[in-house]
Amino acid sequence: MKLSTKGKYGLYAMFYLAQHAGNGPQPLKAVAEIGVPEDYLEQLLGNLRRAGLVTTVRGAQGGYQLAKAPEEITVGDIIDATEGPLTISECLSDEGCCHRSGQCRTRRVWEYLSNSINDLLQSISLRDMLEQEEFGVTKES
Amino acid sequence: MKLSTKGKYGLYAMFYLAQHAGNGPQPLKAVAEIGVPEDYLEQLLGNLRRAGLVTTVRGAQGGYQLAKAPEEITVGDIIDATEGPLTISECLSDEGCCHRSGQCRTRRVWEYLSNSINDLLQSISLRDMLEQEEFGVTKES
DNA sequence: ATGAATGTTGACAAAAATAGTCGGGTATGA
DNA sequence: TCATACCCGACTATTTTTGTCAACATTCAT
Numbered sequence: 554m555k556l557s558t559k560g561k562y563g564l565y566a567m568f569y570l571a572q573h574a575g576n577g578p579q580p581l582k583a584v585a586e587i588g589v590p591e592d593y594l595e596q597l598l599g600n601l602r603r604a605g606l607v608t609t610v611r612g613a614q615g616g617y618q619l620a621k622a623p624e625e626i627t628v629g630d631i632i633d634a635t636e637g638p639l640t641i642s643e644c645l646s647d648e649g650c651c652h653r654s655g656q657c658r659t660r661r662v663w664e665y666l667s668n669s670i671n672d673l674l675q676s677i678s679l680r681d682m683l684e685q686e687e688f689g690v691t692k693e694s
Numbered sequence: 695m696k697l698s699t700k701g702k703y704g705l706y707a708m709f710y711l712a713q714h715a716g717n718g719p720q721p722l723k724a725v726a727e728i729g730v731p732e733d734y735l736e737q738l739l740g741n742l743r744r745a746g747l748v749t750t751v752r753g754a755q756g757g758y759q760l761a762k763a764p765e766e767i768t769v770g771d772i773i774d775a776t777e778g779p780l781t782i783s784e785c786l787s788d789e790g791c792c793h794r795s796g797q798c799r800t801r802r803v804w805e806y807l808s809n810s811i812n813d814l815l816q817s818i819s820l821r822d823m824l825e826q827e828e829f830g831v832t833k834e835s
Numbered sequence: 836a837t838g839a840a841t842g843t844t845g846a847c848a849a850a851a852a853t854a855g856t857c858g859g860g861t862a863t864g865a
Numbered sequence: 866t867c868a869t870a871c872c873c874g875a876c877t878a879t880t881t882t883t884g885t886c887a888a889c890a891t892t893c894a895t
Binding site for chain 3: 578580581582595598599602609610611612613614615616617
């Protein structure tokens with residue numbers, strides 16, 4: 554089980570935009586300096602735009618910026634937009650695939666894992682990352 | 695982010711073996727009735743054997759059986775053996791890939807996610823599945 | 836107006852991973 | 866010794882990933 558570069562690049566890009574929030578639109582060329590091929594990043598930003606996570610300004614002096622406040626955008630939102638939804642098992646969406654008894658029991662495991670991981674991803678926002686929080690750890694420095 | 699059929703088939707097979715624990719070795723042909731191509735399942739069971747999760751008996755009347763008690767085998771063990779380790783980001787194993795400032799900050803997110811998901815996978819054993827527990831939910835019914 | 840800067844779109848392609856398939860081995864019980 | 870099984874490595878088709886490219890649309894500055 555792994556995350557592809559899409560999700561990783563997507564988070565890099567979104568974090569970049571979060572760091573530069575308020576400084577006007579950031580052109581693709583600038584965002585790409587995080588170390589991602591421009592032409593590839595363009596596609597990912599397109600997905601992020603269609604998901605409502607970034608807005609764009611076309612033409613000269615244009616670029617990309619966050620569509621919402623950093624605390625309203627989660628790692629889960631970003632991964633979902635760039636990699637597509639988490640699919641632990643297609644059994645969860647596609648009914649009628651459990652033609653054997655044992656498999657219906659495993660279905661409940663997939664469901665539990667899927668929900669848990671989604672909750673986990675939703676629990677971290679860009680704001681958390683900006684603030685360098687110890688995610689999920691009770692802060693008490 | 696998704697699980698491939700390897701992990702899914704692997705869990706099906708291990709759950710089957712858990713259900714038939716104590717009945718002697720189960721031949722590949724029997725296990726394959728969970729709905730997995732025999733020749734493919736053989737590879738997966740080979741990985742599970744090398745990971746120390748199943749033992750085998752060769753020759754006639756031979757087959758596969760759990761190497762340990764169901765409570766000592768977790769979903770995480772199985773997925774790790776069949777799919778390989780969870781790699782949220784290769785940055786976690788491969789140092790020196792964070793040549794840009796922002797990426798080092800995202801690294802902590804990968805680390806946190808990776809640990810959390812591993813803990814989650816390790817928290818469910820075959821015994822839990824046999825007992826149809828409500829994983830992670832406080833039982834009270 | 837014009838041109839440079841910039842996002843938009845869809846097609847294309849190389850490389851890797853996935854999901855099997857196959858054939859020949861080796862061990863063992865009846 | 867034969868049928869039943871596991872063992873192992875090679876092969877292949879399909880899909881996914883990871884880009885690349887070319888043509889187009891929009892806007893700003895002059």
